[in-house]
Amino acid sequence: MRAGLRIGALFAGALLAAVLAGCGAHTAGGVAPASPGASATPIVVLPLENLASRVEYGDRVSRIVWSTVASSGRFDAVEPGEVEAAMNDVRVRSTGMLTRDQILKLSGRLKARWIMAGTLLECGTVRTPDGEVPSIALSLRILDGQTGRVAWTNMRARTGEDRETIFGWGRVSSLERLTDVTVRELIAGIRIPAGADSLAGHGDTK
Numbered sequence: 001m002r003a004g005l006r007i008g009a010l011f012a013g014a015l016l017a018a019v020l021a022g023c024g025a026h027t028a029g030g031v032a033p034a035s036p037g038a039s040a041t042p043i044v045v046l047p048l049e050n051l052a053s054r055v056e057y058g059d060r061v062s063r064i065v066w067s068t069v070a071s072s073g074r075f076d077a078v079e080p081g082e083v084e085a086a087m088n089d090v091r092v093r094s095t096g097m098l099t100r101d102q103i104l105k106l107s108g109r110l111k112a113r114w115i116m117a118g119t120l121l122e123c124g125t126v127r128t129p130d131g132e133v134p135s136i137a138l139s140l141r142i143l144d145g146q147t148g149r150v151a152w153t154n155m156r157a158r159t160g161e162d163r164e165t166i167f168g169w170g171r172v173s174s175l176e177r178l179t180d181v182t183v184r185e186l187i188a189g190i191r192i193p194a195g196a197d198s199l200a201g202h203g204d205t206k
Contacts, residue, residue, distance in 0.1 A: 032133030041078040041192070042112035042117045044083055044145075045069050048095030048138075049119040057123040061136070061179055062087050068183040069116065074190070086110050107145020114151070114192060115143040123175070126159055133160030136173040140186050144193070151192055 036046060045066045070077040086109045090102050095117050103170075119135035139155035158181070160172040172178045199200030 003105055013150060021078045032055060039113060040074060042078065043069065043075040043142075044086075044106060044110050044112050044115040045080075046083065046087070046092075046095040046115060046117045049094060049117070052120050052123040054124065058120055059182055059199050060175075061120050061123060061138070065116075065118065065140075065183050068180050072164060072184070072187050074187065075114075078112055082110060098143070103143050104147040113145045115145055117143060121155070123156070125175075128159075128161055130171075133173065134178045135159040136175070136179055136182055138179075139183055139187070140183075142190060142192055152190055154186055154189055156182045156185055 044175070047062045048058055048065065050148060066077055066080055069075050071138070084117065086106055089109065090105045092098065092102055092106070096119055098117065103115060107113060118140040121139060123136050125132040126135045137155070137157040139153065141153035142151045143149070144151045158178060160178055162172075172181065
């Protein structure tokens, strides 16, 4: 019964993702994609808000997200240890409910205009006629450290079968691999406002 509900939820998420992909991810006005060949953009990657049924998946997927962002070539991700220290200083308790003041303080302390936050909506496995495959539903958003506003947001819901049934590239049996593929799809669609990325002169509001 629970497997059926989970598949239904993921199916609904996949439909929503398809709608978003067809209409384009939500972005603030005047945004442009990062220029190919441009220097990597400094970014703060926050731990995911975890709404999945298993607590341990939150840290696991957060580490994969950071690694995938850092290795993408588009972004220069601030080290997790520095991010954790800044979150403690600013007293961030939930990355899903950041205040404008917290966003500006994190951005100023870590000298990076852009902050990536996200929510792990679902993570685990689903049953198929050919056995269990991993599943994930994830949303990401980019916050502007100069204004505290959302500059970009999008989501994806994927199962290990999607690569076979939709893309024709073969089934994915590893949660780590599925997460990596899903995050890379999201990163490829990120659009942020053109202009200065560094907040070296932004200050450190206490």
